Amino acid sequence: MSLFENADSILLLKKLLQNPENEDSSSDSEDENQSKRKNLGPSNFGPRPQSNALTKPDSSLKPEPKKDQSIEEWLEAQEKEDNDILETRKRPEYKITYKQSVGTEDVFLQMGNKTSASSSCEDMIIEIEMPEETVAVHQMDISVTENEIDLATPMYRLKLPLTHPINPDKSSAKYFTERKTLCLTCRMNREYDYVNF
Template sequence: MDMSSLSTIGALCDLLKPEDQDSDSDEDQPTSSMGRLGPGNIGKTTSNTTTKSPHHNNKSTNSKDIWDEDEIPDGAEYESTYDPRPQPEYEILYKQAVTPEDMFLQMGNKTNATSSCEDMVVIIKLPDTKMVDVDLDVKPKFLDCRSPKYKLGLHLPHPVDDKNGKAEWDKTKETLKVTLTMRREYDFVNM
């Protein structure tokens, strides 16, 4: 069958265009409901029927709320734009348990990438600060460190175990070293 023949193209046009649309003026009209939308369709509708999205939960919402609780990132409650304290210098390091098999025989599946690391170490430099003046709060994705002179609100790059961590104060360097175990979704593959 020759697809380029005139009768084949005509038959294809007849299949795509039903017989009841004889007039050429109907071609300019939109055929889907999306084409009929205009500026008046933006915003809330005032119809009596309410449709719930599949992501809508059964919590009672205040009509003046502009965000759901799920839309606010972890640690946003700690951010304050009016706090004059400067942010201290900090560094994030990653730590992994390496055995001789990993180093010399290369029998394990560990690499030097952060995906093979078990712990995250946050080193915070707090000059002219005493250990008793430091307040530290760790959430699964947020670290909050405050002192009279400094304030650090750090969104962590990976979720951590906020119940089991270790903080060490180095008096000579005036630094706080916080070691946190990471809890990522696919850690079972990399460890």
């Protein structure tokens, strides 16, 4: 934006640069002009902000539904997000490890393509420790999707985004009551598995 697009900016610049000796006025008006010049600065130039913009509430804070979503889907997503924000249950400790199935040719002869890196692992094992949980396994609610695990119990809530996509149909869960640990074994579904195996 150029300084010369706004006529008010040019007049303010003129007032700022005007020599006080050229004016025919008394000493009182000179004092006023000097005080006005002292108050002028770089922020006085350019377009003025709208006064209504400061009093109106900011509508950009409210998320609006996407064009491809219906109102019902948007409301459902907002309700889910609000429930996540207002969650008061504890988040359990968890540990993620990787497992690969190796055969004799991999261990002794090293004829396979597998390495000791996690890129050669087929399964992701997630151990969730819930030491204060008192309910039975059938009262725990677990949802496993391709990119997320959602566990809900009366004491704990874990919403865990996964580092690798998994196949929910080939996943299994086991609960150890003596340790109060839920162990999930999830088959990873990666793009380049044909290279690693």
